[in-house]
Amino acid sequence: MKVLITNDDGPLNDIFSPYIRPFIQYLKKCHPEWEITVCVPDTQKSWIGKAHLAGRKLSAQFLYSDVNANDNSYRGPYNLPQYSCTDSLLPRESTKPLPKDTIEWVLINGTPASCANIGLYKLCLKKFDLLISGPNVGKNTSAAYITSSGTVGAALESVICSDTKAIAISWAYYNGVQVVDSAVMEIASARSIEVLQYLLSNWDQNYDLYSINIPLTHELNFDTKVKYAPIWENRWTCMYEGPIYNIGKTQDIQDGSKSEAITFNWSPNFDLHENSRHSIKDSEYDMHLIDRKLICVTPIRAVFHSFDKTSEYFDKEIIIPRDDIVLNKKVNGNKQLLSVVSIPKTEYIYNPLLNALKRYLPNVDFQSELSKESIKSTSKIFHYGDYEQLDMARLLSEPNNYYANSYIYRKALIRKHYLADTIKNYIVKHPESILVQSFLESFILDLDYAEFLDDSLDENWELRQELENIESKKWWIVKPSMSDKGQGIRVFKTIEDLQSIFDSFDDEPDENVDENDNENKIIISQLRHFIVQEYLKNPLLLPSMNNKKFHIRCYITCKSDLQVFVYDRMLALFAPTPFKKLDEESYTATNHQDLECHLTNTCLQEGNGKELSVMEFNNLKDISTETKKKYIDQIHEIAHDLFLAAATVNRINFQPLPNAFETYGVDLLVDSDYNVKILEVNAYPDFKQTGDELKGLIDQLFDNTVKFCVLPFFNKSFNVLPDAKSSFTKVLDHTSNSW
Template sequence: MRVLLTNDDGPLNDQFSNYIRPFVQTLKRLYPHWQLTICVPHVQKSWIGKAHLAGKKLSAQFLYSKMDSDDNSYLGPFIQPQVALEGSKLPRQAINPEVSRDDIEWILIDGTPASCSNIGLHHLATEPFDLVISGPNLGRNTSVAYITSSGTVGAAMEAVIAGNEVKAVAVSWAYFNGNKNVNNSIMEMAARRSLQIIEHLYENWDPVTDFYSINIPLINSLSLETKAVYTSVWENRWGPIFSGPNVGSATNNSEIEDGNEYQMISFNWAPDFKSHTDSKHHRSDQMVDRDVIEDGLISVTPLRATFQSTSTLKGELELPCPLETQFEGVCAITIDPQEYIYLPLKSAFQKWLPSLKIVSELPKNDTAVIHYGDYEDLDMERLGQDPQYIANSYIYRKALIRKHYLTQTIQYYKAKNPNTILSKAYLESFNIDLDYAEFLDDALDENWELRQELESEQKWWILKPSMSDKGQGIRVFKTIDDLQTIFDSFDEDDTDDESNVQDDNKIIISQLRHFIIQEYLDKPLLLPSMGNRKFHIRCYICCQGSLKVFVYNRMLALFAPNRFIPLEQGKYSPTSVDDLVCHLTNTCLQSNKAKKSLSVVEFDALDEISSADKTKIKEQIHQIAHDVFLAAMQVNSLNFQPLANAFETFGVDFLVGENLEVKLLEINAYPDFKQTGDDLKDLINDLFDCTIEKLIYPLATGKEVRNANEKNNLVEVLDYSANNWQ
């Protein structure tokens, strides 16, 4: 999501704008997938409403602050950007070695907040913004008297009027008893609660509302459980806010005309805020913003761009609200901080378990731990014995993740449950063990059903090594002679062309031994808009404890690099790279970066598939997920042992036939999340956010998130313990 941030208090400043730094730092830490641009007035521009300086040419300057800074220090100002950033309309190059891409850039405009909003929307970025946040304002914006004068609200209103259907919110942090300076913990909590409310409003936008005005009380009791309430604007009226008239002195406030001296009359800014409380009327059907703030709650006022509050939203906002964790330990994230998933994972933990300390190494003592790391880094002995050690993988799951075990699991389950969806959703498959290519005939003698199928030459087949991944060793063939040729090519030691893709995914038979031979789906669903390329669906399936299974409903479509060519005997060579490439949808085998960027899209973005057909496909995936994990529990429990103190995310691949029937291909542990790429990283960010909320938080606290997020894209498909399956 692309976010433009502005305000009316200006850039980093201890006196006039001391709230914006903790807000920005919290936003970038908890929502790293939000692409943030900051454009604010170069000095404080409060009490200016939605104003522009007509006729004035506006100029920009640039400041840079450190993400981990605990004060309002910065580098600058500069008259040119000091760092090169993608997606910017401004002329940019890396100029200053003291400024890095990780620093926070502040674009300063010598104009009003509304002008900052307008310039930001139309002149700073190549892609349109999704959301404008104005604030956090130093003080409160409640009541007609304040809100109509507010530059913070004015910038949000300008975004609505000047933007192309952009959403906007104005955020104010209300201090009490004249104390503008509160401690860092209160500002941190105000930032967290502000962002949580903004995210909720964005995802549940009221179509009648143009923008929202949010007021957060800066009080010691502020927490993630402080209620947020929809309000209307308190319709009070101003009295005098200036004192005077004053007669200026003859030295500096006088004019001489026709020999006579006239002294200038002036009025001083002197609002008596306590006296401006007379109300025109209260709406009886809704609380007003002033009263809600005075009660120590959060006011959320839905507004039209005509300064009219809407009447459609009332009552308390049903925000997902974590309880304080009862998990007295730490969170150990031991994967490399440069990994694709590190920041989304860390941000999700900080969002849902804010009091949990995050460390980079597994504690050596018996401290309670939530551990997310590579499989070989997990303490398997402790995982099997200590309920206070929660880890991101089960110990035993071969029944699902090894292809020949998966085939056995499904075959056994189908024998007991012939009506299962797996009977048609898992293509006919055979296991074959082989040490060397020369022993293929003996292996087929031991598997006479497979030999009969191959000798009939009625179907096309696909060969897959059981324990390989990333497309290694996959081949398509039809006859026994084809299969022998494939295995012979694996045993060859030399190749004339080292860059050949076929050699890149070649395997050594004696090191793998176990293979499956599976019926090939030769009539896949093809989409003309995507070049009639074959694709498979990558679905993330999350498991918790022993055993709940959830399907992540935001799925990926991974396309082959070339147009699909139907298989035809005599025209297809089982060892030809050129013939094979249009049948493989594994993006890791696609070396061309330009092609790779066109090979992964979000499944829901495929407009050529109707909403009804997408629903039909997802319903099949849900049922397949239910049955295959149930099968592992019931018929292969030796090789699938889910633990009460563990969770795991699997990458599961499906094919869709031209008749819209879904076929299960394989289940992968520790899926390669980075194949999603930067353009779709929001999908992975959301996956981890959903996972922490729905899987890990309950494991850590023993409680569900109160007012759980209805937008959570994890759909529960199996609760084995609750159903007491036998």
């Protein structure tokens, strides 16, 4: 199939022509075998109908863009084509063939109809099978719009001048919001192409072209109805304002001369009125369907006469037999697609997850548990559940049919002593890595009971030397490697402090001790592994937050083996009390109250202050936008090296799977010198610490996760990457060796 694409909005542009790039990208992905030529006006030419600029000489320029680009960037313009083409009628600058992943844009300084005519007759040797005009920015419904439309005008030119089939596509936006997120445009592209394919296979020879209108809204999905619709015959009122008397003034005239003039300013009144032929109650016309956010298809003769209520098409719904281009519930015979969400409905993340799944997977069945019956009747299963609920055997044995929200082996990151070992081994091989400066000096202790501390320090003589150095100004923090929610974390300076900490852990709970302090205890013999890390004495403090210490919680999602995405909407989690500098005279290592200002774990906080303990990082007042960006850039670099380290130097304990993804809560500190430091990596992070005020942050996280990580499992044609405007940033794309 040889296809010519034009429009009336011009070439790549974030404001005037934001739709054509994602549409062409999706079309090329679905139909790589189609030969596509793009010829568009060099600037926006809306409201121009099927017009030519009579007597005007037209010229061409050429742009080049990458098929996989996530923005509207391009190279050019050039006066001559930069690559050769065996099918071209144009002189070429080079004999070098057009790269496979490059789009050539022919820009004509004329109207859409002129682009259609020149494209059909002057660009290629072979005849075109189809002209696609659009996607237009805005709707083309009702007589007032469709007769003015340059998009429809180019389609009319195609059938009038060359009898080439033509389809005009328009994406209707709402409430003045023209530019929507990439997910909506992907679905609009998919629906446009499936309707286009249906029409090509079911072309009615009584009509010359079709006009398709797609509602560009978050409500658009694969169940949105597609209906034939005749043109609503409404009428314009006055389109201009004036007259304006320019007495004594000079007015620019098109040919460059100056003259006094009476002028009329372009000021269309969009309050259209109906034709008496139709009642406004007739709600199955094109304008009414698109207002109800349905997809409408209008067959048109090139005499501006559409069908009416007596036609077989009136109020007829189009039922499209789906193929592999769009998501289909039925695959591999009668087997279904299934999504299993086995976490309790009361979980904080249940609704954000379910809403995202239903948005992107509307034709997939949902269940709350994975049963033997469902496994037998399904072709592909996505399972989101707690680690213990996942079918690990199936995760390993059925990579094409079972997809889950967790890897099996990831101790290299989520166990603190493994994490320290992973980073240490990586920076030995990569001394230039940002991990050298972003991970504080750390040591691993291995002991079963408090009385074995001395033996453990003998085995870790470097740590003993540090602690016995009376000249040292360093303070240290000890953390159980396998605990969470801040349990067992203590700050200390000497061996005597550390011994008293372990002694207190082994004690039975004391009724006279604060309840929170008992909850913060651990039993050494149940954990065994501890990490001792240099304590950051100079955390960044913010006056607007009463100089409380805080850490950053960043959600990082790994997909398959191995893409890594950083979610750029991060949290700032604050300690309950203002920070106090550590002082050997006044600080007691086992005193819970002395520890309060140093711990930023929200799970340890009670009362009204908890609402103020979590904020969105980008909303912090004392840090400039430029500085925040520097922090986020550091975090991107840290995430790249951290997950690359786990995937390369500790492959036994971190094994990404092609049919899994996982979201980690990565905690980081910022010091007063604006350096970011890694604290820890948490699997199954406690999302509910975000609270009700910032729930939208979690909603968007799961929306991105389903879009970029889950949807491609069911439909590979949706395997797209986040664009520059997305809050998901891809920081690593690594393929592991398959021994």
